[in-house]
Amino acid sequence: MTPKVVLVTGVSRFLGGHLAARFAANPDIERVLGVDTEPPPRDLLRRMGRAEFVRADIRNPLIAKVISTANVDTVVHASVTANPAGPTGRTAMKEMNVIGTMQLLAACQKSPKVRKLVVKSTSAVYGSSSRDPAVFTEDMGPKDLPSSGYAKDAVEVEGYVRGFGRRRPDVDVTTLRFTNFIGPRIDTVLTRYFALPVVPTILGYDARVQLLHSEDALAVLERATLHDLPGVFNVGGDGVLLLSQAIRRAGRLNLPVPSMAVPTVGGFFRSARLVDFSPDQMRFLNWGRVVDTTLLKKEFGFTPRWTTQQAFDDYVNGRGLKPLIDPETIEAAERGILAVAARFR
Amino acid sequence: MAGARVIPLHDPERDAARRSRHVEVVPEPAQQQSETPDWERRLADLLSFARRRIAGDYQIDEFGFDRDLTENVLMPPLKPLYEKWFRVETIGLSNIPMAGGALIVANHSGTLPLDALMTSYGIASEHPAQRHMRMLGADLVFRTPLLGALARKSGQTLACNPDAERLLSSGELVGVWPEGFKGIGKPFKDRYKLQRFGRGGFVSAALKTGVPIIPCSIVGAEEIYPMIGDIKALARLFGFPYFPVTPFFPLLGPLGAIPLPSKWYIEFGEPIRTDVFGENAADDPMLVFNLTDQVRETIQQTLYRLLTQRRNVFLG
Numbered sequence: 001m002t003p004k005v006v007l008v009t010g011v012s013r014f015l016g017g018h019l020a021a022r023f024a025a026n027p028d029i030e031r032v033l034g035v036d037t038e039p040p041p042r043d044l045l046r047r048m049g050r051a052e053f054v055r056a057d058i059r060n061p062l063i064a065k066v067i068s069t070a071n072v073d074t075v076v077h078a079s080v081t082a083n084p085a086g087p088t089g090r091t092a093m094k095e096m097n098v099i100g101t102m103q104l105l106a107a108c109q110k111s112p113k114v115r116k117l118v119v120k121s122t123s124a125v126y127g128s129s130s131r132d133p134a135v136f137t138e139d140m141g142p143k144d145l146p147s148s149g150y151a152k153d154a155v156e157v158e159g160y161v162r163g164f165g166r167r168r169p170d171v172d173v174t175t176l177r178f179t180n181f182i183g184p185r186i187d188t189v190l191t192r193y194f195a196l197p198v199v200p201t202i203l204g205y206d207a208r209v210q211l212l213h214s215e216d217a218l219a220v221l222e223r224a225t226l227h228d229l230p231g232v233f234n235v236g237g238d239g240v241l242l243l244s245q246a247i248r249r250a251g252r253l254n255l256p257v258p259s260m261a262v263p264t265v266g267g268f269f270r271s272a273r274l275v276d277f278s279p280d281q282m283r284f285l286n287w288g289r290v291v292d293t294t295l296l297k298k299e300f301g302f303t304p305r306w307t308t309q310q311a312f313d314d315y316v317n318g319r320g321l322k323p324l325i326d327p328e329t330i331e332a333a334e335r336g337i338l339a340v341a342a343r344f345r
Numbered sequence: 346m347a348g349a350r351v352i353p354l355h356d357p358e359r360d361a362a363r364r365s366r367h368v369e370v371v372p373e374p375a376q377q378q379s380e381t382p383d384w385e386r387r388l389a390d391l392l393s394f395a396r397r398r399i400a401g402d403y404q405i406d407e408f409g410f411d412r413d414l415t416e417n418v419l420m421p422p423l424k425p426l427y428e429k430w431f432r433v434e435t436i437g438l439s440n441i442p443m444a445g446g447a448l449i450v451a452n453h454s455g456t457l458p459l460d461a462l463m464t465s466y467g468i469a470s471e472h473p474a475q476r477h478m479r480m481l482g483a484d485l486v487f488r489t490p491l492l493g494a495l496a497r498k499s500g501q502t503l504a505c506n507p508d509a510e511r512l513l514s515s516g517e518l519v520g521v522w523p524e525g526f527k528g529i530g531k532p533f534k535d536r537y538k539l540q541r542f543g544r545g546g547f548v549s550a551a552l553k554t555g556v557p558i559i560p561c562s563i564v565g566a567e568e569i570y571p572m573i574g575d576i577k578a579l580a581r582l583f584g585f586p587y588f589p590v591t592p593f594f595p596l597l598g599p600l601g602a603i604p605l606p607s608k609w610y611i612e613f614g615e616p617i618r619t620d621v622f623g624e625n626a627a628d629d630p631m632l633v634f635n636l637t638d639q640v641r642e643t644i645q646q647t648l649y650r651l652l653t654q655r656r657n658v659f660l661g
Contacts, residue, residue: 031408067612130487130493134407134408137507204493205490205493205494208405242409245405249400334392334396345381345382
């Protein structure tokens with residue numbers, strides 16, 4: 001059933017904003033409300049069209065008033081994020097993620113009109129270690145609970161969402177565990193990482209990386225909102241890239257760092273404001289993570305249009321990342337050597 | 346989008362160009378088949394391999410198996426070890442199906458897991474379908490830098506039921522060494538005595554996916570590094586399950602790491618069917634125990650038979 005009034009959190013960010021724009025373009029939806037603490041950038045605001053922006057903090061009980069007065073029937077919680085706003089943004093990010101979710105869920109519970117909740121979660125809830133199975137299915141849990149950062153936030157958020165589901169069984173709850181996003185337009189820790197001229201990796205390890213094109217992410221969130229598909233679903237592109245392979249495809253040079261020096265190097269990149277890695281993201285770059293998307297395809301009814309490799313290539317092309325050595329040169333060299341070899345025949 | 350960007354990796358035009366170039370190149374050696382020396386073709390292969398690696402233009406599966414790397418870089422160095430040093434003889438390769446899932450269960454020995462490498466090389470090179478065996482390894486392997494990455498790239502994954510079932514149900518040939526460290530790190534005096542077969546996790550994985558279990562008996566690997574002692578303190582220090590002392594290691598230093606050239610036999614037994622036990626067979630612990638014992642007994646008996654037929658450790 002198509003929702004009448006949709007509320008989207010985190011609209012000043014890429015996913016929330018573009019999602020609100022998609023809903024605004026859908027004539028079946030009567031009203032689209034976008035919530036965030038800061039107004040969206042101007043180009044995003046323009047895209048959002050008739051969607052209304054409500055400048056509110058979801059950590060504040062005011063959100064309950066917004067939900068009840070606007071007769072919101074569907075809430076899309078897309079503001080849980082891994083990208084801290086600044087160097088001191090970690091605490092604020094955690095507050096926003098966890099306390100914000102609690103407040104939002106409390107508001108949803110109070111409002112009898114709400115009948116659907118879509119939560120953007122992350123596959124980081126599975127953790128990342130050497131003792132994990134190669135591929136995670138939805139029923140698996142982390143070997144050891146993430147002790148800090150985004151992954152821990154996401155685990156807690158999912159816990160509150162489950163609690164909400166128990167207290168309001170009449171509400172359809174869809175939890176989407178996304179792999180890392182990539183795409184020409186989205187800005188995440190990972191897109192900044194691969195754009196570094198020299199990409200630091202952990203010596204002796206080569207993580208398996210599964211990615212999801214940001215357009216696919218939007219499509220999945222949209223589908224979850226427009227259809228009744230309760231449950232927990234892993235969302236990721238088909239196929240896997242090795243970290244080293246991805247770096248080569250992006251034409252970057254990798255810089256293996258012994259694992260002992262990783263915190264120092266990470267600290268350097270943070271203070272240089274290049275990339276801000278949290279410990280759980282470091283673990284991800286160490287061990288990698290792949291999720292099973294059978295449920296997504298069979299039950300949720302969505303097959304990502306981009307595979308991991310295609311999504312990554314789209315990002316590389318979209319950002320205009322140039323390889324260090326032009327592939328043409330390599331092929332020319334190959335032909336040259338073969339021609340010389342033929343002469344010695 | 347400003348201007349038409351050169352798409353370096355998947356530009357259809359250039360792909361087509363590459364293909365057409367290929368077409369140009371291919372008929373050339375066809376015409377002068379006798380004139381194209383072998384080394385030149387090998388050089389061409391090598392160069393195209395190097396180009397693929399530099400561009401990251403290869404596929405890996407969800408477990409991290411890199412077929413391109415395995416076939417071109419990791420497997421070839423095993424050839425002299427397999428053919429010249431251990432002179433491995435395989436028996437009953439026809440018991441391994443040409444396609445579809447199957448679980449190879451073997452005895453483990455030799456301080457270092459060379460038996461696993463040789464078995465997987467044997468199947469990849471001598472089996473008519475040249476299948477890649479996907480082995481299940483200990484957590485320690487994947488935790489170790491370099492080794493862990495190499496193990497994943499060569500198709501190995503963590504020994505756990507979800508991984509085993511996923512590989513088996515996708516039709517892969519899976520190899521498992523259920524004795525684990527107890528088998529590979531046992532003292533020389535216990536050679537060819539099978540240790541406990543784990544908790545039978547491999548049997549329940551086979552039962553759940555209904556694939557046959559192929560018992561595999563390896564003779565010869567016990568003698569490559571005769572382990573006469575174990576320095577527990579050093580093992581603890583390095584986090585190893587054992588620290589071996591052989592007649593030559595650590596006495597001769599790195600020289601002691603050269604395995605003794607024993608003659609090897611690898612026998613694959615009759616497949617044991619697991620699809621005849623019905624739907625919930627994996628939930629029947631008694632059946633799992635019995636099957637585990639059956640596999641273990643088969644391997645032990647085959648080992649005894651092979652040993653009685655062997656006259657000399659080094660000559661066979």
